[in-house]
Amino acid sequence: MFNGSGAQFSSFKRWGDYSSMSVDPTDDCTFWYTNEYYATTSSFNWRTRIAAFKFDSCKGHGR
Secondary structure, eight states, X not given: OOOOXXXXXXXXXXXXXXXXXXXXXTTSOOEEEEEEEXXXXXXXXXXXXXXXXXXXXXXXXXX
């Protein structure tokens, strides 16, 4: 994953509007996650990250 280093200082309070997590149907084990973050402190101009991870113990079957 990735650590953002900034903070939002506006009054928008819209964190999480563009967050999502889903399970990959090809293996039923991989989680795909997207979220926004601030690289530096500002009132706007967030960035997006996409990450995937899975647990070693998962024994998904896929479809």
